[in-house]
Amino acid sequence: MADDIAHPSHDATPPRGSDIVAPLSSRTLFWRARYLRESRFLTHVPFLFWLIETCRPGFVVKLGLGDGVSYFAACQALDKLETQADCVAIDTGEGVAEAELDGIRQYNEDNYSEFSQILGTDFRRAVNRFPDGSVDLLMVDVDIDEAMIDRLTHDWPRKLSERAVVLFHGTGTRFADGAAAGFLDRIAATFPHVSFEAGDGLMLVLYGAQRQDRLRRLTDLQPGVRGYSEIRHVFRRLGATHEYEWQSRGREAREAELQERLVAAEEELARLTEENARLKSGAGSESVDRTDDAPAEVAAPEGAAPAEIEELTAALAELRREAAARSSELSRLTGLLEQAEGQRIEETTELAARARNAEERAVLAETSLREVTEHRNALLASTSWKVTAPMRRIVGSVRRVKP
Known part of the structure; x- marks a missing residue:
């Protein structure tokens, strides 16, 4: 190329x-x-x-x-x-x-x-x-x-x-x-x-x-x-808002997924707790009619449910800790995004003000140039300018003569 x-x-x-x-x-x-x-x-x-x-x-x-x-x-x-x-x-x-x-x-x-x-x-x-x-x-x-x-x-x-x-x-x-x-x-x-x-x-x-x-x-x-550093600063800060927004979207999606898992875990915990309570109630009523050797037969199902509940409770606690961490990170990213948006608005205002100032200076310069041009044209077209033209030519010739 x-x-x-x-x-x-x-x-x-x-x-x-x-x-x-x-x-x-x-x-x-x-x-x-x-x-x-x-x-x-x-x-x-x-x-x-x-x-x-x-x-x-x-x-x-x-x-x-x-x-x-x-x-x-x-x-x-x-x-x-x-x-x-x-x-x-x-x-x-x-x-x-x-x-x-x-x-x-x-x-x-x-x-x-x-x-x-x-x-x-x-x-x-x-x-x-x-x-x-x-x-x-x-x-x-x-x-x-x-x-x-x-x-x-x-x-x-x-x-x-x-x-x-x-x-x-x-x-x-x-x-x-x-x-x-x-x-x-x-x-x-x-x-x-x-x-x-x-x-x-x-x-x-x-x-x-x-x-x-x-x-x-x-x-x-x-x-x-x-202006070299300034232009890079402008584009770098504007680009950062897209990066923050993507990170924020990703965190929100992961937090939503985590929340779904948390709700499912809580529902499963409630189901197992209810089932455990039902088993305990059933075991109590059966113990009235059984002989002394009978309780050993119901001990196993009665002990299995609490172990599963304990394991699920631990998992639920871990999910809650993870959700809290995700929420904290999302809040941090949201704060960064809001900060970047605020700075972007400030830069927008500043850039617009500079643009208006530059345009005003350009208009003023154009007006001054137009006035000077009109004055010059008027002078060149004036009678006195034409009358004194021979004298200016003589003066110019004298100046060009070497001593």
Whole structure:
């Protein structure tokens, strides 16, 4: 990919990070993902929402379906923004259980089948299914070997459009060393890019020659540049809310399951207690009619029930302790989620205020420029300016004469 196209660098005054994301502070940055599950990509979901809002791709391709979180986040953004885009994931079946894959496919069918397709094929065959210059967003989320590097270098670049961006997930894991690391270094040396270290690592590359202004300014925020840390802080905190929400959902599900087990255990304990009481009552009435040798015959059933009750009571106590621990952990996670939500609201307010301030300064600058331009034009058109033109030319000629 790095060997095919080399684009010239650009000069720009790097803006504050908030100036880049503030205009969208009331929209995509704060959406909640519909599809949540355990995933290292959860922390990057807000950035992906923002990216799709910013570049508005017409055709999205994801190499590797994975756990489905990043792919369905892209589908959700395309759906909510009503971009009329098409979205395709290429799934080779590696690293995903068949039952899990069936669930992902069913979710796609139920929610995004109008514009989304999951292809079960290999990358060599898949590349020929797309027209040259058609892909606006390419998401790379697969293990990298020499064959994959060759395809990313020579096959897929032909499919990218003039405004294409490429998203590499796993820069801290699958691209961490060896040939994969060398490939990513060549990409970074050739194209404007920005990296995020959270999760497994993410890198956005502006591949196409036609680059959206906000993305171009984002890639200017390199280490040491004002706004570099701020933009990462914004996306990291927003991503944390998705992680907290998933953990909270998981705890709630486990607590509900534990509560069901607790209720069943309590019902079983009540049944055995009632049965034990009935056996004791029956044994007492029979002892009146039996001889002295009879009690030995009823001793066994009478002693068996209390032992079972004691064992069940111990299990019930353990379940109650586990339920209390789960409840405490759920409360902790809920508190973290509420805290993150509160901080997110504060950041939203701050970003919106900065956006308004920047817009006001821009309006003031435009007004001042317009006034100065109008004054200059009026001066140039005035009679006195025209009358004094010969004198200005003489003065100019004298100044140019060397002593």
